[in-house]
Amino acid sequence: xxxxxxxLPRVVIVGAGFGGLRAARAxxxxxxxxxxxxxxxxxxxxxxxxxxxxxxxxADEIAYPIRGILRKQKNLTFIMSEVKSLNLKxxxxxxxQTAIPFDYLILAVxxxxxFFNNPDLQQxxxxxxxxxxxxxxxxxxLNQFEKATLETDERLxxxxxxxxxxxxxxxxxxxxxxxxxxxxxMHKDYPGLDPQHIQVVLLEAMDRLLAHLxxxxxxxxxxxxxxxxxxxxxxxxxxxxxxxxxxxxxxxQLPSNTLIWAAGVQAASLVxxxxxxxxxxNRIKVLxxxxxxxxxxxxxxxxxxxxxxxxxxxxxxxxxxAMQQADLAVKxxxxxxxxxxxxPFYYKDMGSMATIGRNQAVAExxxxxxxxxLAWLVWLFVHLMQLVGFRNRLVVLINWAWQYWFxxxxxxxxxxxxxx
Amino acid sequence: xxxxxxxLPRVVIVGAGFGGLRAARAxxxxxxxxxxxxxxxxxxxxxxxxxxxxxxxxADEIAYPIRGILRKQKNLTFIMSEVKSLNLKxxxxxxxQTAIPFDYLILAVxxxxxFFNNPDLQQxxxxxxxxxxxxxxxxxxLNQFEKATLETDERLxxxxxxxxxxxxxxxxxxxxxxxxxxxxxMHKDYPGLDPQHIQVVLLEAMDRLLAHLxxxxxxxxxxxxxxxxxxxxxxxxxxxxxxxxxxxxxxxQLPSNTLIWAAGVQAASLVxxxxxxxxxxNRIKVLxxxxxxxxxxxxxxxxxxxxxxxxxxxxxxxxxxAMQQADLAVKxxxxxxxxxxxxPFYYKDMGSMATIGRNQAVAExxxxxxxxxLAWLVWLFVHLMQLVGFRNRLVVLINWAWQYWFxxxxxxxxxxxxxx
Numbered sequence: 001x002x003x004x005x006x007x008l009p010r011v012v013i014v015g016a017g018f019g020g021l022r023a024a025r026a027x028x029x030x031x032x033x034x035x036x037x038x039x040x041x042x043x044x045x046x047x048x049x050x051x052x053x054x055x056x057x058x059a060d061e062i063a064y065p066i067r068g069i070l071r072k073q074k075n076l077t078f079i080m081s082e083v084k085s086l087n088l089k090x091x092x093x094x095x096x097q098t099a100i101p102f103d104y105l106i107l108a109v110x111x112x113x114x115f116f117n118n119p120d121l122q123q124x125x126x127x128x129x130x131x132x133x134x135x136x137x138x139x140x141x142l143n144q145f146e147k148a149t150l151e152t153d154e155r156l157x158x159x160x161x162x163x164x165x166x167x168x169x170x171x172x173x174x175x176x177x178x179x180x181x182x183x184x185x186m187h188k189d190y191p192g193l194d195p196q197h198i199q200v201v202l203l204e205a206m207d208r209l210l211a212h213l214x215x216x217x218x219x220x221x222x223x224x225x226x227x228x229x230x231x232x233x234x235x236x237x238x239x240x241x242x243x244x245x246x247x248x249x250x251x252x253q254l255p256s257n258t259l260i261w262a263a264g265v266q267a268a269s270l271v272x273x274x275x276x277x278x279x280x281x282n283r284i285k286v287l288x289x290x291x292x293x294x295x296x297x298x299x300x301x302x303x304x305x306x307x308x309x310x311x312x313x314x315x316x317x318x319x320x321x322a323m324q325q326a327d328l329a330v331k332x333x334x335x336x337x338x339x340x341x342x343x344p345f346y347y348k349d350m351g352s353m354a355t356i357g358r359n360q361a362v363a364e365x366x367x368x369x370x371x372x373x374l375a376w377l378v379w380l381f382v383h384l385m386q387l388v389g390f391r392n393r394l395v396v397l398i399n400w401a402w403q404y405w406f407x408x409x410x411x412x413x414x415x416x417x418x419x420x
Numbered sequence: 421x422x423x424x425x426x427x428l429p430r431v432v433i434v435g436a437g438f439g440g441l442r443a444a445r446a447x448x449x450x451x452x453x454x455x456x457x458x459x460x461x462x463x464x465x466x467x468x469x470x471x472x473x474x475x476x477x478x479a480d481e482i483a484y485p486i487r488g489i490l491r492k493q494k495n496l497t498f499i500m501s502e503v504k505s506l507n508l509k510x511x512x513x514x515x516x517q518t519a520i521p522f523d524y525l526i527l528a529v530x531x532x533x534x535f536f537n538n539p540d541l542q543q544x545x546x547x548x549x550x551x552x553x554x555x556x557x558x559x560x561x562l563n564q565f566e567k568a569t570l571e572t573d574e575r576l577x578x579x580x581x582x583x584x585x586x587x588x589x590x591x592x593x594x595x596x597x598x599x600x601x602x603x604x605x606m607h608k609d610y611p612g613l614d615p616q617h618i619q620v621v622l623l624e625a626m627d628r629l630l631a632h633l634x635x636x637x638x639x640x641x642x643x644x645x646x647x648x649x650x651x652x653x654x655x656x657x658x659x660x661x662x663x664x665x666x667x668x669x670x671x672x673q674l675p676s677n678t679l680i681w682a683a684g685v686q687a688a689s690l691v692x693x694x695x696x697x698x699x700x701x702n703r704i705k706v707l708x709x710x711x712x713x714x715x716x717x718x719x720x721x722x723x724x725x726x727x728x729x730x731x732x733x734x735x736x737x738x739x740x741x742a743m744q745q746a747d748l749a750v751k752x753x754x755x756x757x758x759x760x761x762x763x764p765f766y767y768k769d770m771g772s773m774a775t776i777g778r779n780q781a782v783a784e785x786x787x788x789x790x791x792x793x794l795a796w797l798v799w800l801f802v803h804l805m806q807l808v809g810f811r812n813r814l815v816v817l818i819n820w821a822w823q824y825w826f827x828x829x830x831x832x833x834x835x836x837x838x839x840x
Contacts, residue, residue, distance in 0.1 A: 059835065
C-alpha cells in the first residue's frame with residue numbers, strides 16, 4: 001500500500017541550518033515528499049564560525065555537504081538555490097530558477113547581521129554569519145600584520161594592529177578571546193612589530209558582557225578576557241565607521257582598520273515581508289503551534305520566529321530553540337495532515353555557554369554554573385559531539401590539540417580572490 | 421666577531437616555492453642577510469594542488485605559512501608582496517610598495533600557465549597553478565552537478581556534466597584520474613542524474629600520455645585511465661573554446677562547460693624581460709653556474725631557468741630540479757662572496773612519477789619501473805614525507821584514508837565569493 005511519491009503531500013523546507021536540517025531528517029519516515037532548499041550545498045556549524053575567522057579551523061571542518069548528510073533519505077530532494085520570495089497565495093516559493101509548489105512549508109531561514117540601517121557600518125565592518133565573511137575576516141586580519149611590517153607611519157601601523165569587536169554577546173566574546181589568542185601566536189612570526197601596538201578591543205553598549213547569563217558569569221568573562229589582553233569597554237556605543245576610524249558615542253574616536261560587527265542580528269529578509277508588525281530583531285510572530293497566523297500550512301521556526309516563552313520573553317536566537325521547534329513543527333505538520341489537534345511549543349532550556357579561549361569558558365547548564373577549565377572541557381565536548389561526520393570531528397580535534405599544545409594556528413593563509 | 425646584520429651582504433630571494441624556500445633555508449647559517457619575497461604568505465605544495473581542485477584536500481592542507489616555516493631563521497626577513505619588475509642596473513627589485521636593494525639576487529619565480537596567446541582559452545578555461553584556481557575548479561565542478569539537476573534541456577545538461585582536461589602530462593593525467601574518481605563519488609549524491617551523461621575526457625596533442633616516461637608507462641597509464649572511465653583522445657588539439665563548445669582540430673566540436681588547461685606552462689612573466697632570446701616555454705638561459713649572463717650576482721633557478729643537460733635536453737620543470745639548483749646557487753653565491761671559483765650544475769635525476777588515482781600510479785625511479793598499487797604506495801609515501809609540518813601530514817593522511825575506505829570526498833563545498 002505504498003503511495004506513489006508524486007501523490008504524497010509535498011513538504012518544502014527552506015534553509016538547511018540547525019532547524020531545517022533537523023526537520024528534514026525528522027520527516028525521513030513520514031508519508032510525505034520533502035524538498036529541502038538552501039543557497040549553499042553545505043550545512044554550516046555556525047557555533048564554530050569564529051574559529052574559521054581566527055585561523056583555527058578551515059572551512060571544510062565546520063561545513064558538511066548536505067547531499068552527503070541526507071544521501072540515504074529516499075523521500076527527499078535537495079535543491080541548491082536562493083529563494084527570492086514567497087507566494088503563499090499560490091502555495092509556491094520563488095527561487096532564482098523556478099517556482100516550487102508546496103502543500104506544506106517549513107521556513108527555517110535563520111537570521112542575518114543587523115547593521116541597524118547604518119550603511120557605513122554595513123560597508124566597512126565585518127559580519128560573522130557565513131563562511132565567506134569568516135574567511136574575509138581571517139584574510140583581513142592576517143593581511144593587517146603583513147601590511148604593518150611594511151608601514152613606516154606609526155599612527156597608521158597602530159590602526160592596522162587594532163582589532164575591534166562590537167557586541168559583548170556570545171559571538172563578540174568568543175571573537176575577542178580568539179583574536180587575542182591569534183594575536184599572541186602571530187606575534188611570534190613578526191619579531192619586528194612592537195607588541196604595544198597590537199590591541200584587541202571589545203565594545204559593549206550595555207554595562208556587562210553576556211547579559212543573558214548571571215552577573216557572576218559576566219564578571220568572570222570580563223576578567224578572563226582582560227587576562228588575555230582584551231580591552232573591554234562597557235557602556236560604549238558605535239556611532240559610525242568609515243573603515244579607518246570608529247566614532248564612539250561620547251565624541252571619542254578609535255582609529256582601527258578592523259571592526260567586526262557582532263552587535264546585532266535580525267530575521268532573514270526573506271520572511272520579513274510576512275508581517276508589518278514591528279517586533280524585536282524584525283522577527284515574525286508565530287502561533288504557539290509554530291504556524292504563521294496567515295496560513296496554517298506554513299510553519300516558521302528558529303531565529304526568524306517570534307514566540308514569547310512562559311514569562312513573556314522572546315525565545316533566544318540559538319540552535320537549541322531551532323532544533324526543538326523543528327521537532328514540534330514536523331509533528332504538528334503530520335498532525336495537520338491527519339486532521340489531529342496541534343500542540344503548542346515549550347522550550348526546554350538546557351542552558352548556555354560561551355568560550356573565551358584556551359582553558360576558559362563560562363557555562364550555565366542544568367542549573368549549574370561552571371567556569372574556567374571545566375566549562376571549557378564541557379564546551380569542547382558538546383561542540384565536538386555535535387559536529388556532523390566522524391572525519392570532521394577527528395580533524396577538528398587534531399587541530400585543537402595542535403593549537404593547544406603548540407600555541408599555534410593551523411590556517412594562517414591569506415587567500416586571494418575573495419573579492420576584498 | 422659577529423658582524424652587524426646591516427653590514428652583511430644582502431641576498432634577496434624572489435619566490436617561496438620549492439626552489440626559493442630551499443635557498444632561504446640553505447642560507448640560514450651563512451654570513452648574509454636574506455630577504456625572501458613572495459606574493460603569498462604561504463608555501464604551496466604544488467604536486468597536490470589537483471587534490472584541492474577535486475575536493476580531496478582543503479587549501480590549508482597543502483599550504484603552509486612561510487613565517488611559520490622560517491620562524492627560527494634569524495638572518496631572514498620575509499616580505500609578502502608582488503614583485504613588479506627588476507632593476508638590475510640599480511641592483512634593486514621593485515615591489516608594489518617599494519624598491520628593495522640587493523647585493524645578490526636569487527630568482528626562483530617558477531612558471532605560469534601558458535595559453536599560447538589564445539585569449540579565448542585564457543578567459544574560459546581553468547589553469548592549475550595556484551590555490552585560487554584550484555578552488556575555482558572545485559567550486560565550478562560541484563556547481564555543474566547542482567545546475568544539472570535543475571536543467572531540463574538534455575543537451576545543456578550533458579555539456580554541464582562533460583569535464584574536459586587538455587594536456588596528457590603529469591598534471592593532466594592526475595586531474596583526469598582525480599575527476600573520474602570525484603564523479604564516481606558525486607554520482608551517489610545525485611540519484612536523479614543519468615550516469616551516461618557524465619563524461620571525463622582527456623585530450624592530448626601527441627600520440628601518447630606522459631611523453632617523458634617510457635612507452636610502457638604511457639600505455640599502462642592510458643589503460644588505467646580508461647579503466648576509471650576517462651575517455652582519452654590522443655593526437656587531438658584544442659583550437660579554441662568559448663566556455664560552451666571546445667573546437668577541436670579536425671573540425672570536431674565537443675560541447676562542455678569545463679575545460680581545464682594542463683597543456684602548457686611557461687616561465688613567470690617577471691623574468692621574461694631578461695632576455696630577447698626565444699627559448700622553449702619562454703625560459704631564460706642561465707650559465708651552468710646558474711648565474712644569468714648579464715649579471716654575475718643574479719642567479720636564476722627552477723622552472724624559469726633554461727639549462728640543457730649533458731644530452732642537450734632542457735631540464736624538466738619539476739621540483740627536484742629547482743631544489744637541487746637552489747643548493748648549488750647558494751653554494752655558488754657564497755663562493756662568489758669569497759672570490760672562489762664557481763661550480764657548474766649537474767642534475768641528479770631520481771626519476772618521476774604520476775598518480776592516476778586510487779591504487780594506481782606510474783613511477784620510474786632509480787632505473788626501476790613501477791606501476792599500479794606499489795607505485796601508488798611509493799607516490800603516497802614520497803608526497804606525505806615532503807609535506808611541510810607534522811600536523812599537515814597527519815590531517816592529509818586522515819583525509820586520504822577516509823577517501824580510500826569510504827570512497828568519499830571531504831571537501832565537497834561550493835564556496836562563494838571567489839569572483840566566478
